[in-house]
Amino acid sequence: EIVLTQSPATLSLSPGERATLSCRASQSVYRYLAWYQQRPGQAPRLLIYDAFNRATGIPARFSGSGSGTDFTLTISSLEPEDFAVYYCQQRSNRPLTFGGGTKVEIK
Amino acid sequence: EVQLVESGGGLVQPGRSLRLSCTVSGFTFGDYAMSWFRQAPGKGLEWVGLIRIKTYGGTTEYAESVKGRFTISRDDSKSIAYLQMNSLKTEDTAVYYCSRDPDSSGYFDYWGQGTLVTVSS
Numbered sequence: 001e002i003v004l005t006q007s008p009a010t011l012s013l014s015p016g017e018r019a020t021l022s023c024r025a026s027q028s029v030y031r032y033l034a035w036y037q038q039r040p041g042q043a044p045r046l047l048i049y050d051a052f053n054r055a056t057g058i059p060a061r062f063s064g065s066g067s068g069t070d071f072t073l074t075i076s077s078l079e080p081e082d083f084a085v086y087y088c089q090q091r092s093n094r095p096l097t098f099g100g101g102t103k104v105e106i107k
Numbered sequence: 108e109v110q111l112v113e114s115g116g117g118l119v120q121p122g123r124s125l126r127l128s129c130t131v132s133g134f135t136f137g138d139y140a141m142s143w144f145r146q147a148p149g150k151g152l153e154w155v156g157l158i159r160i161k162t163y164g165g166t167t168e169y170a171e172s173v174k175g176r177f178t179i180s181r182d183d184s185k186s187i188a189y190l191q192m193n194s195l196k197t198e199d200t201a202v203y204y205c206s207r208d209p210d211s212s213g214y215f216d217y218w219g220q221g222t223l224v225t226v227s228s
Contacts, residue, residue: 034214036152043204043218044152055216087152091213095170096142096154 002026004088004099012107019075021102023088028068032092035064035073038101039084047086048073078104109133109217111205116222119195129188129205129219136186137161140208142215143179143190145201145224155179155203158188159211173199195226 003026036044048064156169206215
C-alpha cells in the first residue's frame, strides 16, 4: 500500500497569503496524484488531478506540481472560503490511498 | 445538475448488516464507475471499494479492511449503487460517501453528502 504523508498538519495563515501544502508518497506514483478540499460538514471537492490539472470550475489560484514522490498544492492568495482541510490521493496503485490531510486555518 | 444522494445509514449493533444506497441524477449512471469512501469521526478519508461499468464486467475491488464483509453492486436501470455491509464492527463507524469516477480515472469529481453509520451496542 502506498502511504501518502502530508505536511504540515496545520497551516495558519491570513487571507491574501500564499499557502504551500506538501504530499510525499512512499513510492513513486508518477503523476497520478489528486488534491481535494473538504470544508467542515461537506463532502470532498476535487481540485487537481494528475498532479497539475485543475478540475472543472476550480479557480486559477489553485495549482499543483510535482511528480514521482513529492507533490505540492499551492494556493496563491487565500480567500476566506479556502480555509479548509486538503487531502492528496494517489491512483497509481490499489488500494487507492489518501494522505492524512492538511488543515489550513485562519491565523 | 449532477447529484448523488446516499441513504440507509443509522445505528446498528456489531455483527449486524446494513445496506447503503447511492441514488444519482443528472448524468448517465451506466457510463460511470462508482466508488464508496468513508470517514471516521474526526479522521481522514478511506477508500472502501469500487464497481466498474458493465462494459468492463461490472467488476468490483475492495479495501482489505472490508474485503469479504462488504459488497458493492449497481442497478443501472434505477441509477443506484449499493453498499451491502455485513458483520459490522465498531471500527466501521463513519460517514460513508459515494462518488463517481469519470473515465475510470481513479479520481472522483462528484460526491454525495454522505450518510452516517454508527456501529455500537
